[in-house]
Every structure is written in structure tokens, then in C-alpha cells.
Amino acid sequence: xxxxxxxxxxxxxxxxxxxxxxxxxxxxxxxxxxxxxxxxxxxxxxxxxxxxxxxxxxxxxxxxxxxxxxxxxxxxxxxxxxxxxxxxxxxxxxxxxxxxxxxxxxxxxxxxxxxxxxxxxxxxxxxxxxxxxxxxxxxxxxxxxxxxxxxxxxxxxxxxxxxxxxxxxxxxxxxxxxxxxxxxxxxxxxxxxxxxxxxxxxxxxxxxxxxxxxxxxxxxxxxxxxxxxxxxxxxxxxxxxxxxxxxxxxxxxxxxxxxxxxxxxxxxxxxxxxxx
Ligand code: HPA
Numbered sequence: 001x002x003x004x005x006x007x008x009x010x011x012x013x014x015x016x017x018x019x020x021x022x023x024x025x026x027x028x029x030x031x032x033x034x035x036x037x038x039x040x041x042x043x044x045x046x047x048x049x050x051x052x053x054x055x056x057x058x059x060x061x062x063x064x065x066x067x068x069x070x071x072x073x074x075x076x077x078x079x080x081x082x083x084x085x086x087x088x089x090x091x092x093x094x095x096x097x098x099x100x101x102x103x104x105x106x107x108x109x110x111x112x113x114x115x116x117x118x119x120x121x122x123x124x125x126x127x128x129x130x131x132x133x134x135x136x137x138x139x140x141x142x143x144x145x146x147x148x149x150x151x152x153x154x155x156x157x158x159x160x161x162x163x164x165x166x167x168x169x170x171x172x173x174x175x176x177x178x179x180x181x182x183x184x185x186x187x188x189x190x191x192x193x194x195x196x197x198x199x200x201x202x203x204x205x206x207x208x209x210x211x212x213x214x215x216x217x218x219x220x221x222x223x224x225x226x227x228x229x230x231x232x233x234x235x236x237x238x239x240x241x242x243x244x245x246x247x248x249x250x251x252x253x254x255x256x257x258x259x260x261x262x263x264x265x266x267x268x269x270x271x272x273x274x275x276x
């Protein structure tokens with residue numbers, strides 16, 4: 001079956017399941033699982049029953065789509081994201097974006113865990129992504145282009161939507177949260193980086209390094225779907241403060257920042273959904 005036919009099938013499965021009413025969607029990366037506890041759940045559909053959706057292989061990433069109300073605003077949450085290092089293709093990773101667009105989603109919030117490259121910041125901080133550097137080895141738009149879906153050469157002048165960023169800034173000041181703002185660099189992983197690599201990434205102009213998000217942001221821009229991203233900075237990676245990290249510690253810091261990230265997103269979605 002063609003990519004387009006699979007999108008159509010996923011779309012009909014989800015509309016039949018009543019998942020077509022939300023304007024905001026969230027891809028729950030590390031650090032946002034708690035958001036689901038704040039949602040009044042209306043309906044859950046497992047990825048395994050949606051054509052074209054692949055199941056994540058990473059612990060802590062579920063594989064389900066949740067429709068619910070967040071403070072009275074309908075949202076669609078994708079609980080479980082796919083990473084390139086898991087062996088998925090970029091088309092697998094970004095397939096859900098095409099379906100979200102077709103379902104009528106008007107804005108997308110993405111979260112992730114990332115290493116902190118900025119010496120003035122600390123692990124546990126939350127960064128709003130303002131721009132990115134893509135070091136992933138494959139592009140999700142590689143291949144023949146369907147001009148009815150999006151342009152051959154998508155513009156990346158403002159990859160992270162300014163209205164969504166304004167809503168996040170406003171939400172952060174509303175809850176008295178120090179919001180870091182910076183550049184995210186995407187690398188393949190799954191290993192963390194060497195000291196020399198962290199040094200190179202910092203010198204390139206990045207504030208945070210992670211293994212996700214950029215494929216989704218590229219495709220959202222291609223589709224004309226406004227997108228923004230928030231990173232939980234889970235470990236200090238600037239070469240002056242580098243120490244051995246363990247994944248348990250990264251997860252613990254992500255869990256600690258989860259409350260802040262959840263409140264931030266809740267406020268931001270409430271703020272921007274007022275205009276729906
Ligand atoms: N590097 C890449 N990805 C990450 C890191 C890191 O140091 N920390 C959390 N995600």
C-alpha cells in the first residue's frame with residue numbers, strides 16, 4: 001500500500017474511533033507522561049490498531065493515542081515516540097504527523113529529554129527550542145515529493161511557531177518558571193556523546209543535544225502545521241562539568257522536571273486554545 005493510502009486508512013480508523021475533534025496535539029517524549037494524569041480521558045486507541053503506526057521499543061514510551069480534555073480543551077496526545085536509533089525509518093517516525101494534519105490538528109507541542117550544553121544553565125532546567133541543528137543521517141522528506149501535501153524545499157525560516165512560543169513564554173511567567181530558550185541539536189545516538197563531541201556541538205552553537213524531535217519538526221513545517229518543542233535538560237554536558245551519567249539519573253531528573261513541564265504545557269494550551 002502507498003504512503004498516501006496508509007495515511008487515509010489511519011485517518012479513517014481514527015475518525016471512526018471518534019478521535020477527530022481536537023485542535024491541539026502533544027507528542028509526549030520523556031518528561032511529559034504526567035500530562036496524561038491531568039487529562040480527562042475520552043478515548044484511547046493503541047498504536048497497534050492504527051494502520052502505519054509502529055510500536056516504540058524504548059521503555060517508558062508507550063504506544064497509544066489518547067483523546068482527552070485538558071482543562072476543558074480537547075487534546076490529542078501521542079504517548080510514545082519513535083527514535084531513529086531504534087531502527088525505524090524517518091518515514092515511520094514522522095508518519096503520525098501526516099495523520100494529525102489530516103485529522104484537523106492546528107498546533108503541535110513536542111517534548112524531549114536533552115543534554116545541557118550551556119554552562120550558564122543546570123540539569124533539571126526546561127528549555128524552549130527556538131531553533132535547531134540537524135545532524136541526523138537521514139531526512140524524513142527524502143524521496144519523491146507530493147506537491148499536494150507540501151513543498152519540495154520547505155522553508156525553515158521560523159521552524160518553531162512564534163505564536164506557540166509566545167504562549168509558552170506567557171505560561172512560564174504565569175507559573176513563575178525560569179524558561180531557558182535555545183538551540184537544540186539532534187544526533188543519532190543511542191550512545192551519549194564524547195567530551196570532544198559535546199565540545200564540538202557547543203562550538204556549533206547548540207544549547208541542548210538530543211536524539212529526537214527534529215524529524216517531527218521538519219515534517220510539521222512541510223505540512224504547514226505550527227509546532228513548538230520543550231526540552232527537559234537531564235544532564236550537564238558542557239565539557240567543564242562533564243561527569244559519567246547513568247540513564248537512571250537522567251530518568252530521575254526527567255521525572256522531577258515533569259511537574260514543571262506539565263504545568264507549563266497545561267497553561268500554554270489553555271492560553272492558546274481560548275481562540276479556537
Ligand atoms: N546526549 C544526547 N541525548 C541526550 C542526552 C545527551 O547527553 N541527554 C539526554 N538525551
